Amino acid sequence: MMEKVLQTFESFPVQKFLDGKSAWTGQVLKVDLSSGEMRVDRQGEDFYRRYLGGRGVILYYLLNETPPGVDALAAENLLIFAPGLLTGTVLPGSGRHAVGGKSPLTGALASGEAGGFWGAELKRAGYDAIVISGKAQTPVYLWIRDGKVEIRDASHLWGKLTADAQDIIRAELGDKNIRTALIGPAGENLVRFASVMHDVNRAAGRSGLGAVMGSKNLKAVAVRGSMNVGLANKEVLDETLKWILSGYKTMMGWAIKYGTPGSVRYNHDSGGTAINNYRDSALEGIEQLEAKSYFPKFVTARDTCYRCPVRCKTVVNYRGEGANIEGKYGGPEYETFGALGPLCRINDPVAVAKANELCAAYGLDTISSGGTVAFTMECAEKGLLHGFDFVPEFGNGASLIESITRIARREGIGDWMAEGSARMAQKIGKNAIEMLAVAKGQELPLHDPRMKNATALGYALSPTGADHMHNLLDNFANFPDSDVTNRLKEMGIDAPLPLFGLSDEKIKAYMYEVAVKHVFDSAVICQFYPYEYRHLCAALSAAGGWEVSIQEVHQIGRRIAIMARQYLLREGFTVQDDTLSARAFYRLKDGPIAGRGLTIQELKQGVQRYFELMGWDDRGVPPPNIS
Helix, strand or coil: CCCCEEEEEECCCCHHHHCCCCCCCCEEEEEECCCCCEEEEECCHHHHHHHCEHHHHHHHHHHHHCCCCCCCCCCCCCEEEEEECCCCCCCCCCCCEEEEEECCCCCCEEEEEECCCHHHHHHHCCCCEEEEECCCCCCEEEEEECCEEEEEECCCCCCCCHHHHHHHHHHHHCCCCCEEEECCHHHHCCCCCECEEECCCEEECHHHHHHHHHHCCEEEEEEECCCCCCCCCHHHHHHHHHHHHHHHHHHCHHHHHCCHHHHHHHHHHHCCCCECCCCECCCCCHHHCCHHHHHHHHEEEEECCCCCCCCCEEEECEEECCEEECHHHCCCCHHHHHHHCHHHCCCCHHHHHHHHHHHHHHCECHHHHHHHHHHHHHHHHCCCCCCCCCCCCCCCHHHHHHHHHHHHHCCCHHHHHCCCHHHHHHHHCHHHHCCCCEECCEECCCCCCCCCHHHHHHHHHCCCCCCCCCCCCHHHHCCCCCHHHHHHHHCCCCCCCCCCCCCHHHHHHHHHHHHHHHHHHHHCCCCCCCCCHHHHHHHHHHHHCCCCCHHHHHHHHHHHHHHHHHHHHHCCCCHHHCCCCHHHHCCCCCCCCCCCCCCHHHHHHHHHHHHHHHCCCCCCCCCCCCC
16 A cells, blocks of 8 residues: 655745745745655745746746746646735735646646635745646645645545545545645546636636646645735735725625626626627527526525635535535636536526536536537537537537536547647538637637627737736726726726727727736736725735835736746747637627627737837747846
8 A cells, every 4th residue: 555645845934924024935845746856946035026926936937947848748847836925915805826837728828816715825834836847656645734745645536526535635634624726537637628626616727727737647735824924014005905894895896796697697788798609699598697596596605715805706506406516616607607608508507507516526617618518519510520429519408517527537529629629620620610719729718809809809919828817808998997997097098998999099908907917917816806006016015015116016017928928939829829710700790799899900900019019029029138
């Protein structure tokens, strides 16, 4: 029988952190699973001021410690868990952290953020980040507690659903409050859009990071910490704290009431949600998915993240005809409703909620799952799939649920779908390629680029493939006093901006907003709070003991955007990849966005204008040695 503990390492946080005088420890844990070697990178103040944490730290290590062109599923790829400078501090919304590596879905950057408690717990355990290389000979998991690290046998966990594996880990280590980052069977089976689940119901969902974790034979990272994350100057943060705590019920009323599921009907009715794989303008029965109908039947509780009073997360418990749904897996967010519902022409809330539960249990990205299933449904509808014992059908909730299981297990047509829609289309041929809704090989989120044209530009330029979080959503900059509008005003943009079109002012707005989103995802802080630059300046100054200006915040975000572009170019991407697939240019004949959308030429012109504003050449290459 294999020993439970295979390797042990122990380090201790620097005294400055222990004394509560800083928001970082200066310790980045390095783990080589091939050799079992563990050590610490010591980083100083300049490192945190330049990169903050999160995506900035992920890009630093990918650019400096991975070979160009590395296979994303090879031992040489890195899997990086990176809280940020603000993670675990007293600031509400500071429970988030980032996970990154090279994406097995796109070959580009994989960088996703997850909420909950895991990131704060890692910092309380004494580490600012974990950089994992190599591949264990047999399944393992990491156990980190207050500076001590163990590589432990996970053979008995391999093949387990996420909640079952978490229960076993907590029982084995004798602590029900342990926080886990782990994969399910989808990650073990190297599904290219497998996610890393945190405490079972918070996903670093996009770009296949779960497959990177599975390729290393790493089932989980369990953490527990007892130290407090400090601040260099808490008084600097007091005004921002008072602003949040006194006004969050008004500012965040939408999140308190319904969370992101509350936007299902609005996004459908305004044209923001793609339907029937981008071919329809309305879904019959959409009222069954809207919050006022869905919540009384399915939502039994609300969940929250570290130090957050909002409780925007839903807990779905359901016992009824055709399905039992477990509350421990949380509940669907807006993106999940859109991807597993209207995109697949499904209006059955039981099917959507069950599919969401299965995605959490197996460890699958709900956006790419829905996008790939919808693509496969259309391929089946058009007679392009032959010789399979099962293919999914539009509007059929049972076939959606069956598809999720087959993808995770790579069974039958699920083995094709597990590669993602772009690879699947290449296998099928030209007719299938014309049905794709992707950017750089990643399925589009549920913010239709035909309605949101700055978002379309962001999908095309994203270093991770299509993503809505490090982006500008046009409708959020379209009304007075939104957080986006206020931030743009601070940068001299004449906001609010028109909803449709891609004007020069909107491209400038995109440049500023994508830079600040990189700051959010590096700091790491929740984007749902309506932070303006002045709040970010106060938070970063308080954490680091610095005098951070609005200009420096923008410069940090710009630096990370440049690093992300450098990584893309290094991995073989060119300006020809800064575009969208065919369905983004498909025109609807009716509905709120009938006939709308950018042309291919308008998108190209927008890309070139962004390059000019950033000071890059017409191939999107930044000049050397820019800070």
